[in-house]
Amino acid sequence: MSDSLGSGPVPVPPPRVLPTTLRQRLAELRGPTVAPHPLDARALAALAANPGCRRRALLDGAGVDKAALATALGSPAPFGQSQFAFMRGNAFEAKVKADGGTELMALLTDLIDSSAPSPLPGEVLVPDLSAAGPEGRTARTALALREATAAGTWALLDHPLFALEVAGSPAYLEPDAVVVRPDGRWTVVEIKSFPMIDGSADAAKVGAAARQSAVYVLALERVAVLTEGAEVDHRVLLVCPKDFSNLPTASVVDVRKQRAVTRRQLARLTRIEDIAAALPEGTTFDVERRSGEELTTAVESVDAAYAPECLAACELAFHCRGRARADGAVEALGRSVRGELGGLTTVEDVLAAARGEAGDPSDPTVAALRRAAALRAEALAGAAAVRDGGA
Structure with a gap:
């Protein structure tokens, strides 16, 4: 697919397998007994918004749980949904996808392709995407996309998994859904629990959803370039509750600008092996085996690029803000001030x-x-x- 911004997909190889020595080094950084924390699209969008932060690039690439690390440093960040909000969001998503995504397909055809009739119940293929491990799920998703495109049928992929290389390390990303249309177009679907009142939602939340969806589009394009007849839609379907009810409504969000910016910013990230190689010997962020003082030393051994915007996007922001204020750094006043x-x-x-x-x-x-x-x-x-x- 190409567009007026000149940011169409480029053929890229699949995410490479990390060298054994690098995988071992990253395991040492997060702790030999600690499972890697997944890098989701929301974190990836935040990382792309601040590509100069080597600290976040390394911690995310190594799979370090930044929330646990921030707590161990004494600067916990109030991130995450409440249990009630989490359950409400899951219930709304299940409603949107019920009956083979009947309501979802109606919204999509109405807003994106009104010339095509909405598929009837039973006409939408919902493939099983279960497989062992992220690599298996990624391969199964790619196969389902190719099969549905070749068959020329409607398909709803529920929580597919894609891979995207970030700073030399593969990141696995899971959108809410992807719809395959009979003409071979693939559309990312984002389902959010914030309301759409009188046809519009909070601009800041929509912007965050657009940046997150742009990451999914980038990852989806990796599969599309290897699939004959496939085209990734730059328009994302954003589904939200209507007004104050639990009824779904939707809007179309064009993410070409966000996709172009995200791709450019991700390309600027220093490869994690280069950052890891510059660390002092024995550096680790293992919260189970290191004291707060030792963890502080480890964190401070990696350069950060703090800005007030980090407070809404990074679990370590309060720690970095405290350090910036203690050092009297002008970065604490904002990027625009720093630039002036x-x-x-x-x-x-x-x-x-x-x-x-x-x-x-x-x-x-x-x-x-x-x-x-x-x-x-x-x-x-x-x-x-x-x-x-x-x-």
Whole structure:
């Protein structure tokens, strides 16, 4: 598939198998008895939004449970759904997919392909995607997609599994559903529990869903380039509860922009073997065998790229924010501020430059800071004069 943004799929090889030595090293990093924590699309979208963070790239690539690590560091992050919200979301998803996805297919044909009649119950193939291990499930998903496309039939893949290489390490991704249409087009379906009121949902939540869905589209394109007659739709079907009911409604989200940005950002990530090779000997993030002090040393041995946006996307954000504040790093003020300050990397440097105690006066940044400081002093003096006159 190609599009106006010039970000169509490119033939890429399947995710490579990690060398034995690297797999052993990553196992040592998370702990020899600790199972790898899966890297889902939501985490992958957040990683792509901050490709300069080597810390997150390594921890996610090694399968480290960042929530457990943050708790061991003394800076737990309030991530995750409540049990009630989790159960409600599962119940809504089951309703949407009931009876072979009858309601889901009706929504899809109405919004994406109104010229095609909605398939009748029993006309939709729902293949069994169960298999041993993520590699087996990925292969089974690819086979089901190829078979449905070759047969020219409607198919609903419930929780398929795809692989996408991230910083040299394979990540396995599981969308809510993928629909195969008789014309060979594949559509990603995202089912969310937040409501769509009067035909629209919260913009921030829709944006997050779009970024997450873009990751699924990227992974799905890897299979499509090897499947004759297949085409991945850049439009994603977002299904949500209608108003305040449990009835499903949907909207179409074009993810071409998010897909292009995500692909570009993922390509910028440093390979995890390069990051791991630079670590001190014996470094590990094993929360079961290391003290909080030892874990802090291990975490600080990997460079981070903290920004306030991390608070909504990374379990280690509170730890990184505390370190950034303790070091007086301007990153704690936001990426835009950091970009404006150029070579001034600490708040102390910024204040010294504004006071005229440091910095090159010919530097535009230093000159702007001093001008701002002079205007502030002038405004404060004027306010003090007005206050004293009033007294």
